[in-house]
Amino acid sequence: MTRSQADSRSLALARDAVLYTLPLYEMARMRAATCPRRRREGAFADERPDGTLRWVNHFIHTRQLLGPQHRQVVTPNNDTLYSNAWLDLSQGPLLLEVPDSAGRYYVLGLLDFYTNPFGYIGSRTTGTQTGRYLLHGPDWQGELPPGATAIACPTPAMWVLGRLLVDGPDDLPAVHALQDRIRLTLPDGGDAVRAYDVGMQPGEQLGASPQQVQRYAEVVNRALRENPPPAAEAALVQGFAALGLGAECEGTPLDASLVQQLAVALEQVLAELARPMPSALGGGWTLPVEIGASFGSRYAERAQVARNYIGALGMEEAMYIIADCDAQGRPLDGRQPHELVFPSGQLPEVGAFWSLTMYDKGDCMLVDNPIGRYSLGDRSPSLRHEPDGSLRLHLGAAPPRDPGRHGNWLPAPAGPFYVALRLYVPGEAHLDKTFSYPSIHAAEA
Known part of the structure; x- marks a missing residue:
């Protein structure tokens, strides 16, 4: 050689x-960035400001829907509250208990330390009733607590990343109550939280x-x-x-x-x-990433998701579809009014819900606007269908001239923008890429 x-x-x-x-x-x-230094009760895992001890086996819940004032993550969603916990199963299994959500959509995604989304607890997979789940590492053998279902986790370290649907600000107290009833304990009911060096x-x-x-x-x-x-x-x-x-x-x-x-x-x-290769869906729409239950030997794809979309759910749970141009490749700009028209009977096919969210192309953040509207979707009470059954959404910095159409207006910045179509529990037409996505096109001023 x-x-x-x-x-x-x-x-x-x-x-x-x-x-x-x-x-x-x-x-x-x-884990180092999101694992809490301080417990809800106030105790610090590490008194040293530069220490690396953090609390594990401990849920952290966001309490607000994200808006333009929240700048921590790009392309944030405005539909759900997040609940997440980093687990260490090396000392033994943990018992995860979830409340009855009374039909409300939620999901707790389970990711191993190689970023494989290996399991889900929630509406699509386990239902919305109360449940008890024993999460255990790959080498554990033992007896299940009464009424618990075992979930084998591929790695001792794992991440539970949850999303709970919120129907607007007035719905927040009900979701907070659900979050507070998600519990992690030892199998005997003891306190599972402990200090761990994230390194x-x-x-x-x-x-x-x-x-x-x-x-x-x-x-x-x-x-x-x-x-x-x-x-x-x-x-x-x-x-x-x-x-x-x-x-x-x-x-x-x-x-x-x-x-x-x-x-x-x-x-x-x-x-x-840094050069992602999105999948084109036609009409100016792209699917930035495709995730299954496991990446298997697709290590390059796994690395790309870890680098750019860490924590994303598998496609059977959620799809995130992006458009920043029209069908002819012209960039979308809020100074020009645009429309997105779903023909009658051709709305997104979902088992949970769909939403269209507006972002400023310059900073990838939600767009501040006078009516405080950042997304529209199948849960939006303001939406009105056309007489022929179609749904016409108006995208632009200025509202439509017709006041009767303001309920279908998604405010855009006065400059370049993009939108994300989120599909929770997408139907087969989306999963097999046969759904026809209508293009966003310029409208009359």
């Missing part, structure tokens, strides 16, 4: 290693500098030790040890040559992941 061939093989291995392990780094970083600071960034590469290896090697890969992938991961990545490599700094190889691979992979 020539030197050139050897270098190419080494770079290919480094790229494969980064694509495989990057989700572990992103999950560790997300990272929230502001750490992924990059290709020597220091960042060393840090990447530290984080990934710990994650691989605590969350071993599936048996079918063990041999693949074992090959990464030649690059200093692996459970057995924990605590061993990378030498300069390995740092250089991984730096090149990280730089290449991060550049690739």
Whole structure:
């Protein structure tokens, strides 16, 4: 083998290693950023301001629907409240109890530490009645608590990310009450919350500098030790040890040559992941990401989702469809009025609900407007259908001239915009991509 061939093989291995392990780094970083330092009762997991202890097995609930004033995440949804908890099952299983939501849509998505959305508790899968679920790690064996259903989790560390439907501000107290009745305990009912060293600071960034590469290896090697890969992938991961990545490599700094190889691979992979390849659906609509129950061996796809859409649900639970141009590829701009018309009998097909949300193209945030309306959908009481049964939505910075159409107006910025069509529990026509999405087109001023 020539030197050139050897270098190419080494770079290919480094790229494969980064694509495989990057989700572990992103999950560790997300855990550090969102796991609470302080319990609801007020106690800090770590009194040191720069400490890395956090509370795990502990739900955190958002209490407000997101609006333009919330700037933490891009393309936020305005339909649900979030509830999330980071779990550590290495000390044993945990009991998750959910209340009767009285028919209200909700979902608790379960993600393993490799970002696979391996399970769901909620309306689509388990119903809306009360339920008890024993979440356990891959090696646990034991007896179930009375009335509990076992859910085997692929990794000891996992993320529960929940969404609860809210029908406007007046509905918030009812949803808060439901959130407060979602409980995590030990199987005997004892307190499950405990301090856990997440090992990272929230502001750490992924990059290709020597220091960042060393840090990447530290984080990934710990994650691989605590969350071993599936048996079918063990041999693949074992090959990464030649690059200093692996459970057995924990605590061993990378030498300069390995740092250089991984730096090149990280730089290449991060550049690739910054260029997402959406799936075109026609009419100017695209599907940014397609997620199933597991990514399997699609490691590049898994890395892209981890980097750009971490926490996204699988398509059977929700689809997020984006339009920032019309059918001819012309960018959407709120200074020109636009319309989106769903013909009679051709509304989105969903088992739960759908909504169309407006965003400013400049900052990817919700658009401040005088009527405080950020989305329209099948739950919007203001919507009015045309005499022929079609639904005509008006998108623009200015309201329609006809006051009778103001209920169908989705305010846009006075500049470039995009919209997200969210489909919760999408029908088969959406899943198999046979649904005909009407294009957004310019309307008369």
